[in-house]
Amino acid sequence: MIKFLDLKKQYIEIKPEIDKVIFDVIENSAFVGGKYVKEFEKNFASYLGVEHAIGVGNGTDALEVALWALDLQKGSEVIVPANTFIATAEAVTRNGLKIRFVDCNKYYQINTKSIEEHINENTSAIIVVHLYGHPANMRKILEIAKKHNLKVIEDCAQAHGASIKWCMENGKYKIQKVGTFGDIGTFSFYPGKNLGAYGDGGAIVTNNKELSEKIRKYINHGRSEKYNHEFEGRNTRLDGMQAAILNIKLKYLDNWLKKRNKIAKRYLNEIKNPKIKLPNIIEDIYHAWHLFVIQVENRDKFRNYMEKKGIQTGIHYPTALPKLKAYKYLKQNCNNFKACKEDEFLVSIPIGEHLENEEINYIINVINSY
Ligand SMILES: Cc1ncc(COP(=O)(O)O)c(C=O)c1O
Structure with missing residues (x-):
C-alpha cells in the first residue's frame, strides 16, 4: 500500500537525533518552557524571517490567541475562507466575533473580489489561509486591509516555508515567507503537517513587539514571572519535548x-x-x-x-x-x-x-x- 502519509518512515530516517533529544529533555526535566522551547522559537523566527515566534499548544489555539490579541470590537465580523479546516472559523466564534465566509479562487485561495464584496462597516479582520501550502494573494489582501483598516491574520497551518517572490518599490525582488505579511501568522505542528511534532503543537509569529509581549503573557496565565499575574490569561504552551523534536525537524x-x-x-x-x-x-x-x-x-x-x-x-x-x-x-x-x-x-x-x-x-x- 502506498501511504498518504508515513511518519514512521520519516522517524526512522532521523531516529538517532530524535531519540537522543527526547532522552535529553527527560534528563534535563525541561518539560514545560525551558531551553528547548526558547531555542525552537528562536530558530523558527529566524527561519521565517520574523522578529517574534511564540510556541503554543496547537494551531487552533494559535488562531484563537491571535484574534484575542488584536482586540477586535466584540460582535464584529471576521472574513474567513469557505474552504479550510473548521479551526479557522472556530477561533472567530470563540472570541465573540462573527464569521463572514468568502469564496475561493481557482488556486483554492481566498478570493480577493469576494473579500471586497463581503466587507461592511462591521468588518474588523481577515483570516487568510494559505490552503494546501499555496500562498494566497497577499499583495492584494494587504491593499484591501489597508483601505478598510482591517487586521490580517495568516493561518499557515499548511504552509510552513511557503513564500512569495515580492517585487519591492525599488524594482528589486525579495523572497518573503508566509506568516510574515499580516499582523500575525499562526502555525500548527500537528504530526501530519509539513513540520509536525510528535503530538500537538503550534506557534504564533509577529513583527510587532507589543503584540508578542501581550501574547506571551496571555498564553501563560497573564504573567511574565511566576505568580505575578497582570491579568487573567490562559494556558496554551508548546511543551519542551515537542519543541526539541521540532528543532531537529526544522533542519x-x-x-x-x-x-x-x-x-x-x-x-x-x-x-x-x-x-x-x-x-x-x-x-x-x-x-x-x-x-x-x-x-x-x-x-x-x-x-x-x-x-x-x-x-x-x-x-x-x-x-x-x-x-x-x-x-x-x-x-x-x-x-x-x-x-x-x-x-x-x-x-x-x-x-x-x-x-x-x-x-x-x-x-x-x-x-x-x-
Ligand atoms: C488550515 C488549518 N488551520 C488550523 C488548523 C488547526 O491546527 P491544530 O490541529 O494544530 O489545532 C489546521 C489543522 O489541521 C489547519 O489545517
Missing part, C-alpha cells in the same frame, strides 16, 4: 519541501488524463505542497479504484464550511460559492518525502490509466 524542512516540489512538478507534467483536473499554480510563489489536490467527477469511484491499486487518498475537505451543520445558524447564502460547488470533486493524492521514485511513477501510471 530538514527545506529538503522535504524540495522533495514535495519535485513530486508536484512530476504530477503536473506527467498526469495526463482528461478525467483529472490538476491544481492551478500562480507564478512567483514557492509552494509548500502540504497537499496535492485534484478534482475528479464521481470521486468515490476514483478513490475505490486507487484503493484497489494500493494507493491511499484523502479529501480536504469533503464539505465546505458554510454547508456544515455547525454553520447553518449563520444563514449566509453561499450556494453560489465555487468552494461550495466543487467540494464534492476534491481528492488529495499522496505527496511527501516518504515517496520513492518508483512509487511516484506507479501513482502517475495508475492515474493515467483511470
Whole structure:
C-alpha cells in the first residue's frame, strides 16, 4: 500500500537525533518552557524571517490567541475562507466575533473580489489561509486591509516555508515567507503537517513587539514571572519535548519541501488524463505542497479504484464550511460559492518525502490509466 502519509518512515530516517533529544529533555526535566522551547522559537523566527515566534499548544489555539490579541470590537465580523479546516472559523466564534465566509479562487485561495464584496462597516479582520501550502494573494489582501483598516491574520497551518517572490518599490525582488505579511501568522505542528511534532503543537509569529509581549503573557496565565499575574490569561504552551523534536525537524524542512516540489512538478507534467483536473499554480510563489489536490467527477469511484491499486487518498475537505451543520445558524447564502460547488470533486493524492521514485511513477501510471 502506498501511504498518504508515513511518519514512521520519516522517524526512522532521523531516529538517532530524535531519540537522543527526547532522552535529553527527560534528563534535563525541561518539560514545560525551558531551553528547548526558547531555542525552537528562536530558530523558527529566524527561519521565517520574523522578529517574534511564540510556541503554543496547537494551531487552533494559535488562531484563537491571535484574534484575542488584536482586540477586535466584540460582535464584529471576521472574513474567513469557505474552504479550510473548521479551526479557522472556530477561533472567530470563540472570541465573540462573527464569521463572514468568502469564496475561493481557482488556486483554492481566498478570493480577493469576494473579500471586497463581503466587507461592511462591521468588518474588523481577515483570516487568510494559505490552503494546501499555496500562498494566497497577499499583495492584494494587504491593499484591501489597508483601505478598510482591517487586521490580517495568516493561518499557515499548511504552509510552513511557503513564500512569495515580492517585487519591492525599488524594482528589486525579495523572497518573503508566509506568516510574515499580516499582523500575525499562526502555525500548527500537528504530526501530519509539513513540520509536525510528535503530538500537538503550534506557534504564533509577529513583527510587532507589543503584540508578542501581550501574547506571551496571555498564553501563560497573564504573567511574565511566576505568580505575578497582570491579568487573567490562559494556558496554551508548546511543551519542551515537542519543541526539541521540532528543532531537529526544522533542519530538514527545506529538503522535504524540495522533495514535495519535485513530486508536484512530476504530477503536473506527467498526469495526463482528461478525467483529472490538476491544481492551478500562480507564478512567483514557492509552494509548500502540504497537499496535492485534484478534482475528479464521481470521486468515490476514483478513490475505490486507487484503493484497489494500493494507493491511499484523502479529501480536504469533503464539505465546505458554510454547508456544515455547525454553520447553518449563520444563514449566509453561499450556494453560489465555487468552494461550495466543487467540494464534492476534491481528492488529495499522496505527496511527501516518504515517496520513492518508483512509487511516484506507479501513482502517475495508475492515474493515467483511470
Ligand atoms: C488550515 C488549518 N488551520 C488550523 C488548523 C488547526 O491546527 P491544530 O490541529 O494544530 O489545532 C489546521 C489543522 O489541521 C489547519 O489545517
